[in-house]
Amino acid sequence: MSGFIPFTDEQKEKARRTDLAGLLRSQGETLRKSGSELEWLDGSQKVTIRGNLWFHQYEQVGGDSIAFVRKFYHKSYPEAMEFLLGRSSGVLSVLPPMQKSTPKFELPPANDNMRRVFAYLLNRRGIDKDVLYAFVRKKMIYESAQYHNVVFVGFDKDGIPRHANKRGTGSASTYKGNAVGSQPKYSFHWNGRSNQLYLFEAPIDMLSFISMNKDGWRNHSYAAACSVSDKVLFQCLADNPGISKVSICFDSDEPGQLAAQRITAKLVMQNIELEILVPVNRSWTFSVPTKQKMSNGETLYIRLIYATDTDIIRFTKIRNCSNPFDADDREYFEKRNTEKMRNSLKGRKILAKLFRQQNGLCPVCGKKITVDTGFQVYDDKENRQNPKQMLHPECYRKVRKNDVSFEPVPEGEL
Numbered sequence: 001m002s003g004f005i006p007f008t009d010e011q012k013e014k015a016r017r018t019d020l021a022g023l024l025r026s027q028g029e030t031l032r033k034s035g036s037e038l039e040w041l042d043g044s045q046k047v048t049i050r051g052n053l054w055f056h057q058y059e060q061v062g063g064d065s066i067a068f069v070r071k072f073y074h075k076s077y078p079e080a081m082e083f084l085l086g087r088s089s090g091v092l093s094v095l096p097p098m099q100k101s102t103p104k105f106e107l108p109p110a111n112d113n114m115r116r117v118f119a120y121l122l123n124r125r126g127i128d129k130d131v132l133y134a135f136v137r138k139k140m141i142y143e144s145a146q147y148h149n150v151v152f153v154g155f156d157k158d159g160i161p162r163h164a165n166k167r168g169t170g171s172a173s174t175y176k177g178n179a180v181g182s183q184p185k186y187s188f189h190w191n192g193r194s195n196q197l198y199l200f201e202a203p204i205d206m207l208s209f210i211s212m213n214k215d216g217w218r219n220h221s222y223a224a225a226c227s228v229s230d231k232v233l234f235q236c237l238a239d240n241p242g243i244s245k246v247s248i249c250f251d252s253d254e255p256g257q258l259a260a261q262r263i264t265a266k267l268v269m270q271n272i273e274l275e276i277l278v279p280v281n282r283s284w285t286f287s288v289p290t291k292q293k294m295s296n297g298e299t300l301y302i303r304l305i306y307a308t309d310t311d312i313i314r315f316t317k318i319r320n321c322s323n324p325f326d327a328d329d330r331e332y333f334e335k336r337n338t339e340k341m342r343n344s345l346k347g348r349k350i351l352a353k354l355f356r357q358q359n360g361l362c363p364v365c366g367k368k369i370t371v372d373t374g375f376q377v378y379d380d381k382e383n384r385q386n387p388k389q390m391l392h393p394e395c396y397r398k399v400r401k402n403d404v405s406f407e408p409v410p411e412g413e414l
Contacts, residue, residue, distance in 0.1 A: 007081055015084035017052045018065040023084075024049070027317060035180040036103060042072060045255055046227075057227045058255030060262070073316070105181030107164055108144040108151055117143040117150045120169040125204055128211035134218070135207075140188065149175065152188040152203040152224070154232070157239045162186035165203055165226045176202075178226060185235040189223035195244040197221040198277075199233050199263075201251055209249060228259035230266065237272075245273040252278045331400050338377045351377070354390040357409055364395035364406045380408070 007015075021031055021038055031038045031049065038049040046057045055062035063071075069080040114136070121127040121141075135141045140153050144166065154163030163182040168175035178187075188203045200206040203224040210217045221240060223232045228250060237243055246267055250256035260276045267274045318336075322329045341347025354377070355369065362369055369375050369390060376396040378389045389408050391399065398404045 011081070011085060012066075015081050016064045016066055018084045020049050020052055020054055020065055020068055023065070023068075027314075034177045039177075057229075058259065060229060060259065072314075103181040105162065105164075105179065105183070107153065107161055108149070108166065108179060109146065110151075111143040111145040111148060114143045116148045116169045117141065120150060121204075121207070125208070126211065127204075127207045128214060131207060131210050131214065131217070135190075140190075143169075147175075151179075152226075154182075154186040154188045156186050163188065163226075165224070167204070184226070184229055185231040187224060187226045187232045189232055189236055190221060191236070191240060192218060192220040192222075193242075194219045194221070195242055196247070197223065197233070197236060197240075197243045197245070198247045198249055199230075200224045200249050201228055201256060202226065205249065205251075228255060230259075230263045233263065234266075237270075243272075245275075247275050247277050249277045249279070331397075334377060334379055337379070338375075341377065350388070351390070354388060358390055362392045362395050363389055363409050364391055364399060364404060367392070 024031060024040055029040060031040050033039075034048070036050070040047045040049055040054075042056070045059075048055045048057060048062075052065045053062065054064075054068050061071075065084055066077070066080050069075055069083055070077065073080070073083070075083060118132075121132055122129060132141070140155075142151050142153070143149070144151050147166075148169055149166040150169055152165040152167070153161050154165075156162050163184065163186045164179035165182070165188055166175070166177050166179065178184075188206070190206075198206070198209065198220065200209065200222070201224065203226070206222050206224045210222065221236060221243060223236050225232050233246070237246075248260045248263055250260045257276075257278070264274060264276065316336075319332060322332055324333050341351055358369075360369055361367065362375075367373075369392065374393050375390050376393045378391050378396055378399060380387050380389070389406075395404070395406075399406065
């Protein structure tokens with residue numbers, strides 16, 4: 001996009017207040033209800049949606065509709081503005097300013113027995129029976145009446161429940177969520193007497209770790225953030241001033257380890273001894289110890305591969321009324337094809353070949369093609385010998401407008 005495009009304050013506010021749920025559904029995305037909010041999955045990572053606002057639970061970042069389009073659709077600020085303004089005038093709605101209210105927290109009603117919870121945690125998850133009963137006796141784990149979810153309860157220092165994390169127990173259930181009004185700083189945790197605290201992402205991760213390390217576990221403190229937040233950690237430190245050592249046990253995926261580094265930086269400022277424990281598997285669940293030892297002498301765990309470990313690449317829907325055989329739409333489809341080439345192994349090989357045969361230079365202006373300049377693939381259907389050329393975006397537009405001409409680099413010339 002060439003030149004500076006000014007936007008009025010009214011346009012900025014209109015784009016900022018675009019309804020994100022409507023935007024995502026118009027792109028074919030699926031959203032799930034979670035309390036008073038909606039959840040959308042960026043790959044395997046949860047993003048909370050409320051009106052025109054969003055929050056990435058793993059990266060701990062958020063913003064409005066403009067920031068959403070820039071992050072998840074990889075657009076510049078002017079491109080995001082044009083994208084939202086073009087759509088808000090059509091099928092998408094623009095929300096009025098939101099009035100934020102604090103919902104009242106209530107625990108889900110308990111079932112009269114815990115058969116499903118015991119079957120789920122003991123048989124399917126492999127949690128140690130003694131460990132599980134210790135939490136059940138303190139009323140920190142129970143089964144809900146309506147949906148038979150396992151409920152992990154977090155209490156404040158006065159013993160008042162402030163947080164409830166729910167997990168589906170059905171064989172095909174993937175439900176996870178917090179009760180409405182839950183306070184993240186009081187999420188599921190265990191207070192011990194030693195100076196050691198272990199921090200996890202999920203309650204089941206925490207129970208799995210304790211089950212594998214049972215010796216003297218009651219003496220230590222444990223906390224499950226039910227995300228990658230640090231709120232429960234610092235609340236536990238405030239309530240237990242004797243804690244001087246923290247072990248961060250987040251998942252081994254990128255969001256988990258980025259969050260671990262972020263929390264580490266905060267703890268260093270407080271002179272707290274810390275370490276990062278990384279599970280061999282993606283998380284602390286589904287890890288099976290073997291008799292084999294690693295080179296450092298530690299026990300080798302069998303790793304379970306998840307289907308969600310496969311990256312999801314989203315493609316923008318084809319613009320309405322666009323025709324690949326129409327010369328006026330040629331530039332639009334060539335931009336789409338360039339992005340498709342970036343996201344496939346075969347396409348990246350073609351791009352690498354073009355870059356090498358052009359010596360990294362744009363054949364129009366003769367200047368270097370870099371990450372900062374970007375590039376656009378020019379596909380000349382009439383030139384059968386050298387149909388594809390890699391050009392600067394600005395040079396590409398000039399060629400398509402017939403403002404300039406150039407001599408294609410012959411195929412195979414280095």
